[in-house]
Amino acid sequence: MKNLKAKDFKQKLIAITSQDPAQCYQCGKCSAGCPVRDFAEAPPNRVVRYVQLGLYDKAMTSPTIWLCAGCQTCTSRCPQEFDLAKFMDAVRELAIAYGVKSADKKTQEFHEAFLKQIENFGRAYELGMLIDYKLKSKDFFQDVDLAPSTFSKGKLSLLPHNVKGKQQIKKIFKESGEVKK
Amino acid sequence: MKIGVFVCHCGENIGRTVNCPEVSKACASFPGVVHSEDYKYMCSDPGQNLIKQAIREKHLDAVVVGSCSPHMHEKTFRKACASAGINSYMVEIANLREHCSWIHEDINQATKKAIDLMRFAVERVKFNQPLETIKVPVTKRSLVIGGGISGIQAALDIANAGFEVVLVEKEPSIGGHMSQLSETFPTLDCSQCILTPRMVEVYQHPKIKLLSYSEVEHVEGFIGNFKVTIRRKAKSVKEELCTGCGLCAEKCPIKKKALSEFDEGLSNRPAIYVPFPQAVPNVPVIDRSVCTYFKTGKCEMCKKVCGREAIDFTQQDTFVTEDVGSIIVATGYKLYSIDKKPEDSIYKGYGEYGYGKFKNVINGLQFERIASASGPTSGEMLRPSDKTVPKKIVFIQCVGSRDESKGFSYCSKICCMYTAKHAMLYKHKVHDGEAYVFYMDIRSGGKNYEEFVRRAIEEDHVNYIRGRVSRIYEEDGKLIVKGEDTIAGLPVVIEADLVVLATAMIAQQEAPKLAQTLNISYDKYGYFQEAHPKLRPVETNTGGVFLAGACHSPRDIPESVAMGSAAAAKSLVLFGADMLEREPIIAKVDATTCAGCFYCQKVCAYNAIEKKEIRDRLGNLQKVVAFVNSGLCQGCGTCNATCPSKSIELIGFKDDQIFAQINAFAEV
Numbered sequence: 001m002k003n004l005k006a007k008d009f010k011q012k013l014i015a016i017t018s019q020d021p022a023q024c025y026q027c028g029k030c031s032a033g034c035p036v037r038d039f040a041e042a043p044p045n046r047v048v049r050y051v052q053l054g055l056y057d058k059a060m061t062s063p064t065i066w067l068c069a070g071c072q073t074c075t076s077r078c079p080q081e082f083d084l085a086k087f088m089d090a091v092r093e094l095a096i097a098y099g100v101k102s103a104d105k106k107t108q109e110f111h112e113a114f115l116k117q118i119e120n121f122g123r124a125y126e127l128g129m130l131i132d133y134k135l136k137s138k139d140f141f142q143d144v145d146l147a148p149s150t151f152s153k154g155k156l157s158l159l160p161h162n163v164k165g166k167q168q169i170k171k172i173f174k175e176s177g178e179v180k181k
Numbered sequence: 182m183k184i185g186v187f188v189c190h191c192g193e194n195i196g197r198t199v200n201c202p203e204v205s206k207a208c209a210s211f212p213g214v215v216h217s218e219d220y221k222y223m224c225s226d227p228g229q230n231l232i233k234q235a236i237r238e239k240h241l242d243a244v245v246v247g248s249c250s251p252h253m254h255e256k257t258f259r260k261a262c263a264s265a266g267i268n269s270y271m272v273e274i275a276n277l278r279e280h281c282s283w284i285h286e287d288i289n290q291a292t293k294k295a296i297d298l299m300r301f302a303v304e305r306v307k308f309n310q311p312l313e314t315i316k317v318p319v320t321k322r323s324l325v326i327g328g329g330i331s332g333i334q335a336a337l338d339i340a341n342a343g344f345e346v347v348l349v350e351k352e353p354s355i356g357g358h359m360s361q362l363s364e365t366f367p368t369l370d371c372s373q374c375i376l377t378p379r380m381v382e383v384y385q386h387p388k389i390k391l392l393s394y395s396e397v398e399h400v401e402g403f404i405g406n407f408k409v410t411i412r413r414k415a416k417s418v419k420e421e422l423c424t425g426c427g428l429c430a431e432k433c434p435i436k437k438k439a440l441s442e443f444d445e446g447l448s449n450r451p452a453i454y455v456p457f458p459q460a461v462p463n464v465p466v467i468d469r470s471v472c473t474y475f476k477t478g479k480c481e482m483c484k485k486v487c488g489r490e491a492i493d494f495t496q497q498d499t500f501v502t503e504d505v506g507s508i509i510v511a512t513g514y515k516l517y518s519i520d521k522k523p524e525d526s527i528y529k530g531y532g533e534y535g536y537g538k539f540k541n542v543i544n545g546l547q548f549e550r551i552a553s554a555s556g557p558t559s560g561e562m563l564r565p566s567d568k569t570v571p572k573k574i575v576f577i578q579c580v581g582s583r584d585e586s587k588g589f590s591y592c593s594k595i596c597c598m599y600t601a602k603h604a605m606l607y608k609h610k611v612h613d614g615e616a617y618v619f620y621m622d623i624r625s626g627g628k629n630y631e632e633f634v635r636r637a638i639e640e641d642h643v644n645y646i647r648g649r650v651s652r653i654y655e656e657d658g659k660l661i662v663k664g665e666d667t668i669a670g671l672p673v674v675i676e677a678d679l680v681v682l683a684t685a686m687i688a689q690q691e692a693p694k695l696a697q698t699l700n701i702s703y704d705k706y707g708y709f710q711e712a713h714p715k716l717r718p719v720e721t722n723t724g725g726v727f728l729a730g731a732c733h734s735p736r737d738i739p740e741s742v743a744m745g746s747a748a749a750a751k752s753l754v755l756f757g758a759d760m761l762e763r764e765p766i767i768a769k770v771d772a773t774t775c776a777g778c779f780y781c782q783k784v785c786a787y788n789a790i791e792k793k794e795i796r797d798r799l800g801n802l803q804k805v806v807a808f809v810n811s812g813l814c815q816g817c818g819t820c821n822a823t824c825p826s827k828s829i830e831l832i833g834f835k836d837d838q839i840f841a842q843i844n845a846f847a848e849v
């Protein structure tokens with residue numbers, strides 16, 4: 001855990017999301033409807049609770065923030081009109097900014113590997129992502145048995161797909177990166 | 182003029198931020214002031230005695246008190262001064278608390294401001310004149326709007342005290358929502374059994390005039406002297422002839438076209454109907470929107486079978502006027518509907534709970550009808566879709582309540598209790614059934630309420646799950662309820678047979694319209710506003726109009742009954758005197774300068790401006806001028822500010838008094 005000023009985290013979070021986590025009254029409706037709920041140890045509402053209690057490290061290291069698919073089901077059903085998807089996004093952003101790694105590193109590493117492909121090629125380049133992820137996670141044998149069948153079905157092309165406007169996408173990444181700073 | 186000045190510390194409220202002894206000292210030097218002192222609690226008995234003593238010893242003509250808001254203690258000090266021999270209206274209050282100490286921090290600046298406020302009041306009081314209270318006669322009769330339990334209680338209390346009551350009910354029968362309930366918390370006694378005797382008592386009471394199927398159309402007048410126009414909707418049945426035998430309803434060929442309002446749409450009713458068998462009065466009405474005769478001109482079955490010839494298709498709405506002294510509003514509530522709402526509606530409905538399209542997702546009142554012995558299933562626990570016994574039932578609380586996004590931010594207050602009751606009733610009827618309650622908090626404040634909820638959990642083994650349900654969908658005839666147990670942090674999925682939503686209590690749709698008719702305020706939800714949230718909970722800002730029951734805010738039966746009695750007591754206070762005394766702070770027209778433009782009439786919110794003809798000695802009309810009805814005028818001053826020729830003055834707030842204050846300010 002880095003030397004983290006607690007007050008700073010909350011201020012930054014509120015600045016990014018334009019909403020105060022105190023708005024959440026912990027009814028759990030978000031978690032009840034969350035499609036990735038079954039894979040997360042801590043339900044989404046609990047991540048908000050961590051922040052409400054000032055346990056920012058617990059929030060930032062929670063794998064839940066990296067499992068969040070950003071589908072916004074929670075946001076659309078929240079009785080308090082708390083934008084939980086936005087909240088999750090902000091916690092991820094701050095975790096990166098503070099250099100805090102997830103307790104379950106792999107999820108975060110997968111996320112990073114995925115985004116890197118988007119930055120480079122404009123869409124997911126599966127093989128590149130696979131290699132990148134395996135280098136990051138050092139878990140070379142996970143799901144390796146699936147490779148032949150995936151490859152034979154043409155799901156793993158050797159070369160990245162081309163998209164138009166790669167330069168614009170690079171620019172988006174560059175500028176949003178600058179905004180963060 | 183000899184003026185006495187009294188500065189109150191209000192304990193620490195003023196004393197903490199205003200140096201009261203210094204204020205008192207400064208006031209002593211104001212021209213006209215012959216006495217000045219400060220005291221810790223001026224409103225207390227010893228404080229009031231200081232004022233009285235000074236009045237007697239120094240022969241004061243006027244008094245200025247620096248204290249809290251005049252709303253709080255103006256009356257107290259006026260009374261004290263009157264008892265010592267000076268006119269009540271020779272007393273002025275300088276608000277040193279709300280206008281000074283509470284809103285400032287720096288003691289030096291606050292003290293300086295307090296001295297200024299005192300000086301303004303001293304300058305003003307020099308122009309005060311002794312006034313006498315206005316006396317108006319009282320009509321000792323009451324109008325009660327709404328025949329639910331709260332209105333019934335109010336009507337009976339007033340009638341039993343010996344005064345006449347006009348009870349207006351818009352439905353064909355009195356009884357309100359309470360008549361729909363099966364059993365009541367926390368004692369589980371049958372709702373009908375305790376209510377219907379009261380309904381009959383209302384009907385038979387010689388002092389109560391019951392106008393069912395009627396609505397208040399227009400109200401004029403003022404406290405003690407209201408004139409109310411009531412629309413008596415056409416029942417198409419002659420009330421005086423009908424014996425309530427029920428043959429017409431039995432023979433009516435329209436059986437399935439109309440949904441029963443009383444059964445919350447779970448059963449059908451004929452075109453000519455009484456809402457329920459115990460209805461009071463037991464006189465049917467014809468629903469003209471579905472009646473074959475009114476659609477095609479043929480049928481007349483009811484007319485043919487009626488031995489008393491009570492059916493009258495030609496009946497029209499009639500209007501009656503009633504003179505009353507007080508009005509009690511007891512119009513009750515409605516339930517939030519989860520159905521999809523039009524764009525301009527203030528609430529949205531619940532898509533995640535199916536927008537009302539699942540037959541087995543019902544609301545609390547529908548469950549009451551299913552559980553009720555007089556309901557569509559005769560009290561058997563059967564679900565609406567296939568009339569089978571639900572083995573798994575889910576109750577969801579806070580639907581529409583505490584929901585900023587789709588409903589209202591307030592708590593509907595009664596749902597925690599009635600859900601516990603519903604779960605209990607279900608378990609008592611379906612012994613092998615499982616009941617689940619999704620709640621956020623259990624709010625069971627009330628005598629024996631918490632014990633009741635614990636009984637549901639401990640004795641009837643109702644499963645309480647803390648969490649809000651995210652979605653309900655249908656799969657293979659089951660309702661899949663997706664929730665989360667936030668205590669265990671585990672997802673919960675229940676395959677339910679029946680889901681009961683504890684939907685929010687909301688204000689009647691017509692409430693704002695009625696509020697405008699009665700000239701009372703209402704809040705953003707449509708609930709009527711009381712005059713003071715703590716000290717005047719049943720009074721409105723319009724004198725003589727009182728509130729009872731759930732038209733004010735969500736309330737359960739005991740509270741509604743208590744409020745009905747309270748409103749009745751407030752009416753009886755009015756009727757206790759032959760003449761009403763009211764503040765002389767009203768507008769007065771100077772007929773010599775009034776040009777008769779009647780701008781004042783246009784802006785008056787209380788319809789207090791009337792026309793008065795000025796004639797010479799021979800009876801020739803000279804001019805028409807404005808005239809203020811002293812009973813109606815509330816002393817708001819709008820006419821005063823509007824009058825182009827400055828012909829209206831507000832007594833007690835005359836121009837010279839106000840200018841004296843402003844000039845004192847300019848001297849600073």
